[in-house]
Amino acid sequence: MSQQNICPEWPEIRREEYRGVYVYAEHDGNSLKDVSLELIGKARQLAVDLDGAEVAAIIIGGTDAMARELVETGADRVIRIVGEGLETYNPVRYSMAIAQVLDKYRPEIVLIGGTKRGRELAAYIANTLKTGITADCTELEIDKASRDLIAIxxxxxxxxxxxxxxxxxxxxxxxxxxxxxxxxxxxPTRRGEVISERVDVQDGRMRLVAVERKVERDVADLPPVEKADVVVVGGRGLGSADGFHLLVELARALNGTIGASLMAVRAGWAPHTRQVGQTGKTIRPRVYIGVGVSGAVQHIVGMLESKVIIAINTDRNAPIFRYVDYGVVGDYKEIIPRLIELVKAAPKPTPTEKQPV
Amino acid sequence: MKVVLLTKAAVPNVTAVRIDPKTGTLVREGVPLMINPWDRDAAEFALRLKDRYGGTVMALSMAPPAGKDALESLMGMGVDEAVLVSDRVYAGADTLATAYTLAKAIEKFAPDFDVVVAGEETTDSTTAHVGAQVASWLGIPYIYYAIDAEVNGRSLLVRRYLEDEGLIETYEIDMPVLVSVQKGSQVPRDISLVRKLEAKGRVKTFSNSDLGLPAECVGLRGSPTIVAKVFEAKLPQRKGELFEGPPDEAARWLAAKLREVGVV
Structure with missing residues (x-):
């Protein structure tokens, strides 16, 4: 398509000038977000189909240790953005700073972790560059002939x-x-380049004035829902907050953790941080055990890639049974106490490596 | 103060959308259209600003003519005026082209706005893009996941909740500003049926001949992204073994399965 048919608001670009797969590496001042490292891994795979294109991470501020971790995880290059006004997070300044660096380095692909902050930045950056963005991708592929990304x-x-x-x-x-x-x-043997990039973003229109931690009581002192091999998930069918105590006990016996459906979170039985599903976390544990979870599609998309799916539900027609490896029709209040006894009585398994899925 | 409320007035009821197995395209015929549910949180947020500080709320939507009904509903909630921009050339717009059209409509119909309020995302495409993109086209600051706000001189103090970090942040932002409202954070007021009836015929509809936007900047042509293919989500093969029996046996059966899997 010739340029006169293109929206005059879009700056003219030359596609072939854009090379490399870049990841925006988010951190909280202390450590990198896991999703950023997950995307470095994906970027490496995409780079293979792009004739070995460069993989780079863009980080605002950060530490030497973070830069090293990005390199050792797969980045060929780490671009550290420094500049006044970037000491604390600010959507406008962060978006503008990242857009400026992208405009300078011209990668062909940019991946951003879909955290709350990442989602806030991503579309503004894309709009600043007048380019397209696809949200919440579950698979990324390259069409080798055109070098186009197919974002699924x-x-x-x-x-x-x-x-x-x-x-x-x-x-x-x-x-x-x-x-x-x-x-x-x-x-630890991987080597890469770390570049400091000074960016000047003069924008004083918004100022962070207060930060408070929202106190939301967790159901138990167990690992985060996305960081366990076994996740026992409670749904509305538990009937009450008390039901979670039994689930916690089972999760402990299995060295796992606890998750919750949207309905269980809405009922106040579990904190938001444990919600599994479209509006919560996507999990892929070795074993998912849904208890009293009906199986709304919004929940299913958040756990579909679990290696083994187990469900306990009194309703034999519950949609979740369409997705299970093993399903039990029955009352969890009667089944789970006995199951806990059997699990505790069993000899401990030898720890196995978490298998990549 | 002048508040613009962005809304997607005609989203398909997502549970009713299917794929035609022969053509591989989405079957939208007969799928009921509704207002994006999360926009009612945005409406409540906008109306609360009006309740406390006076002024007007103007709802704005880019949608097919069927979107009129949703805009009348918003007027039934208390929105003062409603503008629907609707034209065949807007069809097939991605979020960048949608935001462009909305931003240009804001500049035309509410150039003196103080706050643009949007819902967190829509239920059909769930991208949460359009708010930030409208802010970018308008060149104004923006904030996502707002739970409440108050006016402080010429700025807005916005509290927002970051669910994944458990943090509530407060920003002071100079107006004009775009605020995207955290879904589920408000208790939307009821739609007054009397007011909704009064709204009949009061939704102002404009086409692209009114807005005068270049055809290459709107709709499919103004969209950098294209949908290359759609397909039904295919489910991984599962064993699908069901057990129904006394609790003791069910527990033993499950324990055996957990042992097979290697977690017991």
Missing amino acids: RPTFGGNVLAGIRCPQRRPQMASVRPGVFPKPSRD
Whole structure:
């Protein structure tokens, strides 16, 4: 398509000038977000189909240790953005700073972790560059002939998958929720380049004036829902907050953790941080055990890639039974106490490596 | 103060959308259209600003003509005026082209706005893009996941909740500003049926001949992204073994399965 047919608001670009796969590496001042490392892993895979394109991470501030971790996880280059006004998070300044660096380095693909902050930044960056962005991708592929990214995402409540392309514009941007791709292991022998990039973002229109921690009581002192091999998930069918105590006991016996459906979170039985599903976390444990979870599609998309899916429900017609490896029709209050006894009585398994899925 | 409320007035009821197995395209015929549910949180947020500080709320939507009904409902909630921009050339717009059209409509119909309020995301495409993109086109600051706000001189103090970090942040932002409201954070007021009836015929509809936007900047042509393919989400093969029996046996059966899997 010739330039006169293109929206005059879009700056003219030359596609072939854009090379490399970049990841925005988010951190909280102390450590990198897992999703950023997961995306470095994915970027490495994409780079293979792009004739060994460069993989780079963009980080605002950060530490030497973070830069090292990004390199050892797969980045060839780490671009550390420094500048006044970037000491604390600010959507406008962060977006502008990242957009400026992307405009300078011109990667063909940019991946952003779909955290709350990542989702806030991603679309503004894309709009600043007048390029396309695809949200919450569950798979990313390369069409080798065109070097186009095919960004696959669930739509219409997860019933349908759409493959999105951005043929005319660069960089091609995509966001991915935490836990969708596996976190690669670190290779301490990997070497990479760390560049400091000074960016001047003069924008005083918004100021962070207060931060408070919202106190939301957790059901138990157990690992985060996305960080365990076994996840016992409670749904509305538990009937009460008390039901979670039994689930906690089972999770402990299995060295696992606890999750919750949207309905259980809405009922106040578990904190938001443990919610599994489209509006919560995507998990891929070795074993998912849903108790009193009906299996709304919005929940299913958040656990579908679990290696083994188990459900206990009194309703034999519950949709979740369509997705299980092993399902038990019955009352969890009677089954789980006995199951806990059997699990505790069993000899402990030898720890196995978490298998990549 | 002048508040613009962005809304997606006609989203398909997602549970009713299916794929035609022969053509591989989405079957939207007969799928009921509704207002994006999360926009009612945004409406409540906008109306509360009006309740406390006076002024007007104007709802704005880019949608097919069927979107009129949802805009009338918003007027039934207390929105003062409603603008529907609707044209065939807007069809097939991705979020960038949608945001462009909305931003241009804001500049035309509410150039003196103080706050643009949007819902967190829509239930059909769930991208949460359009708010930030409208802010970018308008060149104004923006904030996501707002739970409440108050006016402080020429700025807005916005509290927002970051669910994944468990943090509540407060920003002071100079107006004009775009605020995207955390879904589920408000208790939306009821739609007054009397007011909704009064709204009949009061939704102002404009086409692209009114807005005068270049055809290459809107709809499919103004969209950098294209849907290359759609397909039904395919489910991984599962064993699908069901057990129904006394609790003792059920527990033993499950324990045996957990042992097979290697976690017991």
